[in-house]
Amino acid sequence: MLLGESCDAIQALVNSIFQDATRQVVIITIPFNCFWSSLCCVGKGCKRRYHPSCLDPPLDDVAYGDWHCCFCVKKKIELGVYSVSEGVDSVWDAREVEVRDTRGSQKQKQYFVGYKGLSHVHNHWVPESQLILEAPLLVSKFNGNNQIMKWKEQWRTPHRLLKKRLLRFPERQDDYHNDYTGDISDCCCEWLVKWCGLDYENSTWELESAAFLKSPQAQSLIRKYENRRQRAKRAASFSQLDKKKGPLVKIPKPPAGVVPLMNSFQLSFINKLREYWHKGRNAVVIGDQVM
Ligand SMILES: [Zn+2]
C-alpha cells in the first residue's frame, strides 16, 4: 500500500510488481522526495505527474516552463508538436493571401495563431475557415479589436539555453522502470529555452532536432551552455579538492632553495599566491598587487 501522494513513476513500478503473481512479499522503498512538489505534464489529455528526482534520467530541480512527459515527447517526435497541444489559445495577426486550388486563384483570410503549451516558435498561419471551427471565440475577440498585447518577432528567438535533458522512451507504459537496453539512437535530447523578450516562466522544452536550433545563433548558445557546464564542473572539482586538502597554513619564511627575499612584502605575496593556488584560481603579482 502506498500512503500519501506518489507520482506516476512510482505507480508504474507498483503496477508492474503486482502483475507478477509469483511474488509473495513486496517491500517498496519510495524515495523521500517522491512526496515533494511534482511536474505535471501539459500534454493533451495526459496529466501524468512526476517528481523531478523520479524521472529517468532524473532532473536535478523543478524547471521553469511547460513540461512534457516522455510519452508525450515520443508522440511529439512521431506526430509533430501540435499533437500534444490542447489547441489554439491565441490569435496574433491576420492577412489575406492568394491561394490556388482546383477552382483557380482566390483570396483567403488567414490568422497567425499560438498553441497552448507550445512556444511562439511554433505559431503559424491557419485559414479562417479552419480557425472558426477550432476557436470561434478567439476569432471574434481578435476581430473585435480586443487584443491588447501585440505580437513580437523576438519571442521566437532563443535568448539562452537553461538546461538539457536526455530522453528515454519506454516501449509501453509498464516498461517505464525496466532497465534501459536500447542503443543511443533511441535517445534524444530536449533543451529548456529562454526566449528573447519573455520571462523565465515562459521558457519551453524544445526537441534538439527543431529547425531553429540548427541556426548559427542557436549553435553558439549551445556552445555557451557547454562552456558554462565545464566551468561549473571545474569549480565543483576544485571545491572537492579543497575539502580534501584541508585549511591552508601561511608559511613564516620562504621555502628552501628560494633566493633571499628583499622585504617582508614579498613573503606576503608568496602567501597570497599560495592562497589563490589553494582555491584553484589563477593569479599574478604586478607591482604591489596580486591579480
Ligand atoms: Zn515520485
Ligand SMILES: [Zn+2]
Ligand atoms: Zn504527458
